[in-house]
Every structure is written in C-alpha cells, then in structure tokens.
Amino acid sequence: MESALIQKNGGNTAVEELRDPRPDAARKRLRECTNQPEACEAIREIVSNLLGCEEMALFELDRKRGRFSLIWSFGTEAKTFHLPKMFVETALPGVLAGDAYIDEGFSDALMGGQGERASAFVPILFRRETVGVLALLRLLPQKAKIDEVDRGLFAVLTSEAGRPLFGNAESGRGRSERKR
Amino acid sequence: MKKILLVDDSRTTLLMERMVLEKRTSYQCITATNGAEAVEKAQAENPDLVLMDVVMPQMNGFEACKRIRQHEKTKQIPVILVTTRGEESYMEAGFQSGCNDYVTKPINGPDLLRLLQSYLSE
Numbered sequence: 001m002e003s004a005l006i007q008k009n010g011g012n013t014a015v016e017e018l019r020d021p022r023p024d025a026a027r028k029r030l031r032e033c034t035n036q037p038e039a040c041e042a043i044r045e046i047v048s049n050l051l052g053c054e055e056m057a058l059f060e061l062d063r064k065r066g067r068f069s070l071i072w073s074f075g076t077e078a079k080t081f082h083l084p085k086m087f088v089e090t091a092l093p094g095v096l097a098g099d100a101y102i103d104e105g106f107s108d109a110l111m112g113g114q115g116e117r118a119s120a121f122v123p124i125l126f127r128r129e130t131v132g133v134l135a136l137l138r139l140l141p142q143k144a145k146i147d148e149v150d151r152g153l154f155a156v157l158t159s160e161a162g163r164p165l166f167g168n169a170e171s172g173r174g175r176s177e178r179k180r
Numbered sequence: 181m182k183k184i185l186l187v188d189d190s191r192t193t194l195l196m197e198r199m200v201l202e203k204r205t206s207y208q209c210i211t212a213t214n215g216a217e218a219v220e221k222a223q224a225e226n227p228d229l230v231l232m233d234v235v236m237p238q239m240n241g242f243e244a245c246k247r248i249r250q251h252e253k254t255k256q257i258p259v260i261l262v263t264t265r266g267e268e269s270y271m272e273a274g275f276q277s278g279c280n281d282y283v284t285k286p287i288n289g290p291d292l293l294r295l296l297q298s299y300l301s302e
Contacts (some may be wrong), residue, residue, distance in 0.1 A: 020288045022288065025196035026192065027190065051286055087287045149288065
C-alpha cells in the first residue's frame with residue numbers, strides 16, 4: 001500500500017503513516033449493499049472512481065452448464081459481450097481458484113465483437129466459491145497500469161461483492177424477518 | 181477549524197474522501213451530491229475549500245464553479261475539481277469555469293491530503 005508522511009499543520013494534522021483508504025472505503029461501501037442493483041452501482045462507483053476504469057461487465061457462473069452468463073455491464077455494448085477464448089484458456093483456472101487475472105500486456109484478451117480488450121478478470125466469491133467474474137476493459141487514459149492499491153481493491157471485490165450480488169434470497173429473507 | 185465542502189454524486193467517493201479527512205485531520209467535512217446543492221451549501225456554510233466532481237446530475241461541477249465565483253460571498257473560496265474526465269477539453273472547461281486546480285481520478289489518499297494542505301496551510 002502506498003503511504004506518506006503527513007506533516008503536522010498547526011495542530012490540525014497528525015504525523016503518521018497514511019495507508020491509502022480506497023480498499024477500506026470499497027469494503028465499507030459494499031457491506032452497505034443489500035441486493036444486486038445496489039451492488040452493481042457500488043461496483044461501478046468503486047471501479048470508476050477508485051480504480052480508474054469506466055468499462056466493465058459482470059458475469060455469473062452457471063456451474064450446471066459450465067459457462068459464464070452476462071448479468072450486467074457498464075460503458076460498453078452489452079449485446080455483443082462474451083468472455084474471450086483467452087479467458088477460458090488462460091485466466092479461468094486462477095479465477096475459479098479465487099485469484100484475479102491481470103493482463104499487463106493487454107495481449108489478446110479481446111472482448112465481444114468490437115475488438116475491446118480486457119485489463120483484468122476479478123473473481124467474485126460467495127461462500128468461498130467463485131460464483132461470478134467481473135471483467136474490466138480499458139482503463140482511463142490517465143491510468144497507466146494496475147497497481148498495488150488496485151490489487152487491494154480486487155481483493156475487496158472478490159470477497160465482499162458476492163453476498164449482495166448473489167445472496168439475494170438470504171438478504172431478502174433477512175429484511176422480511178426484521179419487518180415482522 | 182477548517183471546513184471543506186465535498187461534492188460528488190458517488191457515495192463511494194464521498195466515503196473515501198471523508199475517511200481520509202476525518203481520520204487524519206481535524207478539518208470539518210460537509211457534503212453535497214450535485215452542483216446546485218454545492219452552490220447553496222457554499223453560500224450557507226462558507227467553507228474554506230470546495231472539492232468537487234464534474235459529472236453530476238442537476239448541475240455539473242463546471243456550472244457550479246462558475247456560480248460560486250459569481251457570488252460575492254463565495255468567489256474567493258478555492259475550488260478543486262476532481263473527476264474521471266482527463267481530456268484536455270474538459271480541463272480547459274474546468275479552468276474557464278474558475279477552478280483553482282483540476283485533478284483526475286483515481287486519486288490516492290496521501291496525494292489528496294497533500295493537495296488540500298497546500299491550499300489550507302496557514
């Protein structure tokens with residue numbers, strides 16, 4: 001994590017190491033979500049504002065059919081979207097094991113029919129199993145590369161997004177129980 | 181105590197900015213979620229600095245910055261625009277609106293704090 005020594009300023013600011021707060025902010029934001037639409041909005045905000053990517057797509061794993069299905073996207077044409085051959089051949093084993101795949105070289109991770117390239121595939125876990133994958137496409141022009149803080153954000157998305165995205169039945173039951 | 185007006189329609193961004201400022205400084209934070217609300221709060225609260233997003237509903241950050249500059253009570257308040265839009269045309273529009281600084285997201289906590297301190301140091 002990036003850190004910096006903060007200078008004391010007229011008693012206003014403590015002198016201490018400041019850990020970048022983006023992963024903690026992302027974690028807190030996701031924990032406030034109770035359903036899939038809220039979680040998708042939180043993911044969009046986290047990836048756009050804290051990471052620097054405004055093109056993304058979320059896929060759900062259908063274990064019976066052995067494939068991922070698109071459930072939401074932002075900043076790109078959803079109809080033409082599919083996970084690329086490269087994902088299955090290269091990234092899938094790691095993603096199923098819960099590890100993010102980062103395409104540092106933007107090699108051949110083509111998405112859909114528009115020649116769009118993926119920067120990363122982030123597994124989404126629920127009950128310790130991969131239940132989805134978040135594909136990030138082009139980074140913002142001012143964002144040079146995926147860095148350590150981004151990897152921290154990936155870890156938060158992996159561990160925290162699954163419950164509000166795919167645990168709806170439980171969270172819905174929880175809400176109705178509280179109402180009674 | 182210095183007072184900072186944080187303006188963004190993203191709850192996540194406001195959360196991150198508040199985590200930096202409220203845990204690490206004694207700056208008082210007030211928030212707004214669109215440009216119109218920012219203009220109102222700038223007049224009502226007279227903050228020492230405005231940290232504002234650009235792309236927002238109802239009124240964007242450029243228009244809000246112009247309006248803050250137009251009012252006698254708020255025209256001297258430093259305004260920093262912080263946005264995902266890094267295109268040159270957006271930056272030019274930002275400075276034409278009267279902002280003091282234009283910063284692109286993502287911004288990390290230490291950089292944000294250094295930036296604010298450069299405007300708020302005695």
